[in-house]
Amino acid sequence: MENKITVSFSPHIRDRVNVEYLMFSVVVALIPALIGSVYFFGIRALIIIILSSLSSLLFEGLAQKAFGRKITIGDGSALITGLLLAFNLPPNVPYFIPIIGSAFAIIIVKQFFGGLGYNFINPALAARAFLVVSWPSFMTKGFLPPRFGSLSGIDGITQATPLTLLKDTRLMNPTAYPKLVSQFSSLPVLKNLFFGSVGGSLGETSAFLLLLGGVFLLINRVIDYRIPLSYLATVFFISLFHKIFFQNAVSPLFHLFSGGLILGAFFMATDYVTIPITPKGRVIFGIGCGILTMLIRLFGGYPEGVCYSILFMNVLTPFIERYTKPRIYGR
Amino acid sequence: MFGKRFTFPGGIKPKSYKELTKNCPIESLPEPKSVLVFFHQVIPTGSSAVPIVKPGDKVKKGEKIGAGEGKISSPVHSPISGIVREIKEFPHPVLGRKSLGCLIENLGDGETALLPENLSPWEKIREAGIVGMGGAAFPTYLKLNPPKPVDTLIINGCECEPYLTGDFRVMVEYPEEVLLGAKVMAEILKAKKVIIAIEEDRKEAIESIGSKIKSQNSEIKFQLVISHAKYPLGGEKQLIKATLKREVPSGKIPYEVGVCVQNVQTTFAVYEAVFCNKPLYERVVTVSGDGINKPKNLRVKIGTEIKEIIDFCGGMKDGVEKIIFGGPLMGIAVPSPSTPTLKATTGILLFTRKKEEPARDCIRCGRCVSVCPMHLLPSILYQMIKNEEFAKAKEEGLLDCIECGCCAYTCPAKIGLVESFKMAKAYGK
Numbered sequence: 032m033e034n035k036i037t038v039s040f041s042p043h044i045r046d047r048v049n050v051e052y053l054m055f056s057v058v059v060a061l062i063p064a065l066i067g068s069v070y071f072f073g074i075r076a077l078i079i080i081i082l083s084s085l086s087s088l089l090f091e092g093l094a095q096k097a098f099g100r101k102i103t104i105g106d107g108s109a110l111i112t113g114l115l116l117a118f119n120l121p122p123n124v125p126y127f128i129p130i131i132g133s134a135f136a137i138i139i140v141k142q143f144f145g146g147l148g149y150n151f152i153n154p155a156l157a158a159r160a161f162l163v164v165s166w167p168s169f170m171t172k173g174f175l176p177p178r179f180g181s182l183s184g185i186d187g188i189t190q191a192t193p194l195t196l197l198k199d200t201r202l203m204n205p206t207a208y209p210k211l212v213s214q215f216s217s218l219p220v221l222k223n224l225f226f227g228s229v230g231g232s233l234g235e236t237s238a239f240l241l242l243l244g245g246v247f248l249l250i251n252r253v254i255d256y257r258i259p260l261s262y263l264a265t266v267f268f269i270s271l272f273h274k275i276f277f278q279n280a281v282s283p284l285f286h287l288f289s290g291g292l293i294l295g296a297f298f299m300a301t302d303y304v305t306i307p308i309t310p311k312g313r314v315i316f317g318i319g320c321g322i323l324t325m326l327i328r329l330f331g332g333y334p335e336g337v338c339y340s341i342l343f344m345n346v347l348t349p350f351i352e353r354y355t356k357p358r359i360y361g362r
Numbered sequence: 363m364f365g366k367r368f369t370f371p372g373g374i375k376p377k378s379y380k381e382l383t384k385n386c387p388i389e390s391l392p393e394p395k396s397v398l399v400f401f402h403q404v405i406p407t408g409s410s411a412v413p414i415v416k417p418g419d420k421v422k423k424g425e426k427i428g429a430g431e432g433k434i435s436s437p438v439h440s441p442i443s444g445i446v447r448e449i450k451e452f453p454h455p456v457l458g459r460k461s462l463g464c465l466i467e468n469l470g471d472g473e474t475a476l477l478p479e480n481l482s483p484w485e486k487i488r489e490a491g492i493v494g495m496g497g498a499a500f501p502t503y504l505k506l507n508p509p510k511p512v513d514t515l516i517i518n519g520c521e522c523e524p525y526l527t528g529d530f531r532v533m534v535e536y537p538e539e540v541l542l543g544a545k546v547m548a549e550i551l552k553a554k555k556v557i558i559a560i561e562e563d564r565k566e567a568i569e570s571i572g573s574k575i576k577s578q579n580s581e582i583k584f585q586l587v588i589s590h591a592k593y594p595l596g597g598e599k600q601l602i603k604a605t606l607k608r609e610v611p612s613g614k615i616p617y618e619v620g621v622c623v624q625n626v627q628t629t630f631a632v633y634e635a636v637f638c639n640k641p642l643y644e645r646v647v648t649v650s651g652d653g654i655n656k657p658k659n660l661r662v663k664i665g666t667e668i669k670e671i672i673d674f675c676g677g678m679k680d681g682v683e684k685i686i687f688g689g690p691l692m693g694i695a696v697p698s699p700s701t702p703t704l705k706a707t708t709g710i711l712l713f714t715r716k717k718e719e720p721a722r723d724c725i726r727c728g729r730c731v732s733v734c735p736m737h738l739l740p741s742i743l744y745q746m747i748k749n750e751e752f753a754k755a756k757e758e759g760l761l762d763c764i765e766c767g768c769c770a771y772t773c774p775a776k777i778g779l780v781e782s783f784k785m786a787k788a789y790g791k
Contacts, residue, residue: 037683038697042767043713044376044524044690049723105723148775205772255728278694295681307459308741357737359598359759361612 045245050147053303054107056253060244061114067240068233071177072122076233080117083129084284087113090134094142105178108147112136115155118234119338121173128169132158152157152345153302156338163338173231192231193224195287197281197328199335209279216282224288237290245297254301257313258320262296263287292324295337305345312348312355315332318343319351367562368604369590372735374768376524376593376691378563382657383527387664388535390661393676397441397700400454400463402489407501408434410462411491419446424475424641424687428466430491436501437491440464441643441663443471455687456704457698463702466665476639480740483636484550490635491642491705496529496596496625497688499706502632505622513620515553516605517544517629519560519567520589520596523626526709528646529626531659532561533560533567536630537574541584543633544624548582551622554581558604561591587780593691596765598623600735612762627708642705649675653682653712662703669699683715684714691767719776730769730779732740738777740769747786760786 039132068076091109095102116132136154144150163170174192191199197215200208214220223229226235235241248254270283286292291299300306301321305317320340327336411428417422421440428438447465454461487505496518503721517540521529533540540558548556558575560568568588575584583767587605589595599610601623608619616623624632628647634640643664650657655676662671668685672678677698686693687707703710730740740761746755760783769779 034697035683035696036685036699038695039684040763040778040784041693041695042771042780043684043686043693043711044696044771045719045776046374046772047775048374048729048772049719049776050722051772053725053727108725146723148725215464253734297527303725303727306726308726308739310728310729310732313728356739356758357731359612360603360736361609361614361739361762362759 039152047210049105050108053253054166054287056248056251057298058107058113058114060253061111061118061234061277062246063243064234064237064241064294065114066235068122069197071227071236072175072233073178075175076122078126079122079124079129079233080114082126082236083111083117083133084110084236086133087116087137090137091142094138095146097141100142100146103147106147107261109137112141112154115298116158119155119159119232119291121170122175123168123173126316128162135161140231148304150304150346152302152306153299156299156342160342164316176230177228177236188310192334193229193285208357212240212279212281215285219283221284221288224285229289233290235294236290238293241293241297245293248297250299255310255313256299256315257310258300258306260297261314261317262320263292265318266292266325268309269321269325285327286325290328290335291337295320295332295341299337300341301345307348307352307355309352309355309357311357312351315351315355316344316348319347363716365682366592368559368587369592370595370600370735371605371621372733372737372768373592373627374601374733375591378591379525379650380527381532382525383648383659384530386527386531386659388646388656388659388661389531391663391666392469393442394663394666394670396444396447396465396467397425397663398452398465398667399438399441399665400452400702400704401438402454402457402461403438403499403664403705404493404501405433405435405458408432408499408501411535413449413462413464415449415464417446420444420469421446421466421487422471422473422475424643426489426641430468430488430501433736434501434504436493437489438504439491439643441469441598441665442464442466443473444469447554453697455693455701458707460527462765465729473753477635477641479639480719485548485595486639487632488634488644490631490640492574492628492635493642493705493707494625494644495627495631495706497692497706497708502624502628504739505624506547508617508622510617511616511620512551512621512622514555514557514606514622515544515548515551516601516621516623517556517558517572518596518598518601518623519558519564519626520601521564521626522591522593522596523691523708524593524695525650525711526648526689528648528659528708530564530567532630532646533564534570534628534679537570539627539633539636539767540571540626542637543629543631544584545580546632546636546639547622547624547629553582555585557585557587559605561595561602562588563591577632591789594735594764594768597735597766599764612759627769645705645707646737647671647703647707648709650709651711652684653679653714655679665702667700668696669701671710672699672712678712679714681714682709682712684713686711686713690767691771715784721777722775724775724777725772729772729774734766735766735768736764738763741777744777744779744782747782752786752790756790760790763787
């Protein structure tokens with residue numbers, strides 16, 4: 032008996048939550064939006080999701096083997112990257128796009144920097160940014176009309192995302208713009224936006240389904256409420272002030288539910304590795320994302336700003352972290 | 363019924379497992395056949411008592427066998443009546459090295475030696491060899507001689523570690539004695555106020571202490587404070603923050619903010635010393651965990667081999683892997699069932715084999731940051747220690763770490779965070 036006794040440091044009990052628990056909770060939280068994407072965009076969406084996920088897992092394993100690291104494809108992190116990348120792609124992209132994207136996300140952004148825990152920007156978003164500059168036509172024109180319902184009433188809009196349409200109309204057809212703004216602020220359009228019957232990237236169209244997953248993650252304390260809350264609140268208030276001070280501004284709700292904001296706020300701006308670990312830092316991170324998103328949407332060259340604002344804030348993370356250390360008890 | 367609940371930022375809420383023993387009244391372990399009493403019964407940085415008996419001497423129960431000489435030390439008494447068989451170095455369970463111990467064989471003579479009658483309460487507490495019985499083992503007479511005025515005495519009845527119910531049972535069964543002990547200490551400290559802090563899920567203790575507090579007729583104001591059940595509320599600094607909203611400055615002790623904190627069993631021992639002239643040679647120990655057949659709360663003589671205690675509790679189950687002195691979060695794993703108990707042994711926990719997950723790389727989830735009650739950044743500290751940047755780690759609060767283990771408990775990557783902090787602190791000395 033005696034020689035079997037272990038002597039080790041305290042604590043002698045550990046929480047049951049481990050890396051797999053956290054990662055697979057995120058995977059579970061993405062399932063409603065995954066089902067939604069297949070519902071709205073058909074079997075093609077499923078094929079893209081499968082291609083992206085499987086290639087992410089494959090590249091993770093291959094890269095880890097090549098670098099002589101432990102194979103950890105079972106931890107769920109590569110699967111999340113694959114799913115999120117697919118969610119960020121237009122439904123009509125060629126099938127090599129998710130594969131190239133996964134290779135970029137996993138091999139270059141994640142494994143080149145040391146694997147899970149060491150990459151400094153979000154792999155899925157970095158891959159999306161890379162794909163947008165490399166294959167701009169596939170990435171900006173591959174949108175499909177949703178199968179059931181749509182923004183309704185305006186010709187041709189089903190080929191574009193609501194944000195693209197808004198920006199294009201403002202720049203190229205100023206006379207039609209006020210009408211579009213009032214239409215986009217109307218209840219039926221906002222309802223379609225909320226539930227997801229609009230054109231857009233695979234997994235980003237349904238704010239409702241993404242919120243289901245996001246709330247699940249918040250309740251299970253898998254993600255911190257600070258970033259989604261400060262991000263969404265910042266977007267809401269900026270678009271509210273915009274609406275108050277400028278004629279022809281869409282409803283703040285339009286900004287909340289369009290583009291990848293909900294997806295970004297709950298699933299990508301909360302990626303542990305690339306955000307500050309300090310509570311205050313997370314609030315600043317969220318506010319920064321919100322300000323940048325609205326700057327890009329309102330004044331920038333792109334219709335949508337979630338991807339670039341999160342990537343930009345990822346780069347600022349070490350800096351934010353350094354200046355937001357909590358005050359140590361008693362100091 | 364007692365108003366708002368007190369708490370502090372950070373901390374964890376692990377499953378308490380207190381139901382295993384909370385309804386077990388304190389039983390007395392039969393006198394052991396022999397005891398091994400270490401002369402070093404105070405905090406590791408304190409000094410050992412000096413033996414004043416020699417092998418072959420007959421000693422009475424309660425007789426002083428070691429004199430408390432040195433800056434932080436305290437006398438040691440024989441827990442049984444018997445004959446001193448050996449005085450030599452034995453492996454000490456807490457110091458992690460060999461230390462002088464006294465092996466006494468029981469002769470079955472029940473006569474008890476008491477403290478001298480003519481001492482002041484403070485001298486009785488010193489002579490009784492009372493040390494902090496919540497686990498820290500700082501000599502109580504030193505704590506009751508503060509260099510600065512103290513306005514509040516806090517009796518720490520939080521017992522926030524899972525499994526442990528010894529303090530709880532003492533409060534349920536001996537509320538008057540605890541309050542008397544508290545009153546004596548408040549008088550010594552000239553404190554105007556006594557706070558008795560109990561976690562909200564200890565209903566019987568709250569009722570028991572609460573009903574006796576009402577009948578207190580004293581110049582000193584007694585107050586029962588009910589706190590959230592959260593770990594590490596029993597930590598001095600957290601308790602002071604929660605109950606008084608005061609923060610002990612970094613590197614300082616509670617006197618700085620006019621507070622003295624004493625554990626429930628220490629308070630009970632003070633009562634016994636002052637009112638019954640009884641030295642500290644026994645205490646209540648919770649025996650629990652999934653590896654023991656009959657979990658119990660036992661009054662145990664200091665120096666009893668845990669083998670005897672385990673046998674009295676129906677023996678251990680197959681597959682016991684760890685024996686812990688204290689709670690599961692800060693307790694110390696001891697190497698063998700022949701280890702003797704100490705004055706600061708709050709519990710003996712037996713855990714069966716569990717698959718331990720290997721540690722892996724930090725995923726920067728920040729959970730350690732959100733639970734750290736001292737508001738440190740454990741994962742960053744860990745990284746600094748790994749890079750051997752000890753000076754930087756100190757700047758970032760390494761020495762402020764109270765080693766509560768919240769960070770390591772909560773870490774999903776199962777990194778030995780506290781372990782590295784303890785080693786870094788030891789390295790820095």
